[in-house]
């Protein structure tokens with residue numbers, strides 16, 4: 001029978017079907033951070049079940065608030081740190097080596113095509129970019145994952161999104177996913193996997209694919225997925241070269257996860273990106289999206305470039321192209337948070353950090369920080385932030401504040417002009 | 433099993449997200465009880481007062497579509513739980529929130545949009561809902577009368593509620 005990628009992963013990982021329609025899967029990677037894991041750890045301790053199913057399959061990081069900003073966040077970090085220590089969880093990333101979870105775990109080569117991945121974090125869908133089934137879960141699911149290595153799901157239906165056409169140079173993966181969310185709405189993909197296909201996706205880097213998959217949850221999706229191809233093999237090669245004779249061999253193996261010809265989709269959506277404009281959100285929901293020309297001139301107070309959506313090297317490179325030789329407007333504050341230490345270091349070696357600093361940006365250490373309004377750039381009531389993050393919810397980056405989601409290029413343009421601006425304008429004036 | 437039913441809090445809006453239910457700044461708490469004063473603090477809804485009697489006395493929430501979208505934080509069901517709200521009734525839920533409710537042994541009941549609208553018709557200061565968990569039915573009673581609705585929950589979700597949550601279920605089985 002023809003199957004989707006998600007169905008193949010479900011079949012290969014099925015541990016139990018306690019009731020018709022409920023699939024309990026074996027989990028390959030259980031990822032943890034300091035916001036949702038401490039309560040799971042404390043509960044396991046209180047129940048006398050302070051155990052882990054397999055320390056090698058558990059990855060942990062302190063990323064949301066780091067360095068700790070107060071006693072409470074210091075305690076959260078300590079709970080995860082002590083727990084990782086006593087259970088010999090080797091892949092634990094503490095300060096100095098830590099970065100935003102959905103950026104650092106792929107960078108370390110922890111994700112493979114065909115994997116099942118859970119984390120107590122809704123943007124876990126990011127990892128589907130590698131052809132994995134990766135789903136955000138709550139603390140109880142995480143707790144059971146830590147203890148037993150299993151998680152229950154309803155068999156997901158798959159929505160196929162064909163992205164075709166050649167986008168204008170100022171349009172990036174972020175613009176495309178905002179457009180898709182607008183089309184699907186914030187609940188259009190509930191209980192579904194979003195499968196991103198088409199020419200445009202085949203040509204995308206892994207970074208761009210992660211940006212696409214990252215925001216699947218904003219349409220309600222369980223996971224985003226891309227078919228693992230040569231781009232995936234190249235990205236993973238440093239981690240898998242001892243497992244395969246050649247890249248072709250690896251490709252051959254990855255190919256088995258591809259959705260079969262003739263498999264069943266709940267829905268197929270065709271998105272033509274030719275001639276598309278950069279996209280920007282205008283309200284408090286990520287499906288409230290407009291062409292940038294309708295938003296041009298909206299004044300902003302702060303620009304934030306970072307997060308698991310757009311804090312990778314590619315994103316910093318894009319923003320820097322528009323910022324090089326320019327200064328940010330005098331009335332705005334610019335903040336850039338490279339998502340991982342490697343991103344920071346590589347950006348520094350490429351001269352990108354200098355470009356940001358010359359333009360007037362504050363460069364922070366890798367952390368989630370302002371993305372969820374916890375530190376490093378919380379905005380005041382009435383303030384407006386042009387942000388490369390993924391949520392424009394009311395109060396997300398600070399009570400009473402307004403967030404406009406956009407690409408790194410559009411954020412850089414907003415920084416230079418002090419208001420929402422089509423990056424096309426800067427491109428015409430010349431970019432590096 | 434938890435206690436289900438009681439006075440109703442009507443939230444007449446779709447797409448209420450978990451940041452509105454419990455803002456991220458309280459995620460630094462490591463006990464459920466500490467969340468108690470902050471339920472629905474950032475909810476964007478005309479006329480809603482998170483400290484008002486309707487919110488503070490409620491034991492059931494009735495709302496519209498896609499309730500609990502956004503972040504995976506289980507702090508959202510917890511802040512309801514520590515405020516004695518163990519039931520949310522909506523025309524649809526975001527997946528993670530719905531699962532978190534059942535994983536905590538709480539009830540996330542889906543009714544059709546028509547039934548939800550019919551429930552809103554009973555809205556007054558004394559609206560209360562009784563849940564007959566065994567028979568998959570709920571009855572609303574208010575100054576405007578009374579009506580019973582049938583609902584569906586999956587066998588798995590029912591088993592989680594009966595077991596007291598997913599940890600209890602999984603620990604006994606795996």
Ligand code: SF4
Nearest residue numbers: 100307308368371372
């Ligand atoms: S960067 Fe933002 S969205 Fe991503 S994991 Fe951190 S808080 Fe969540």
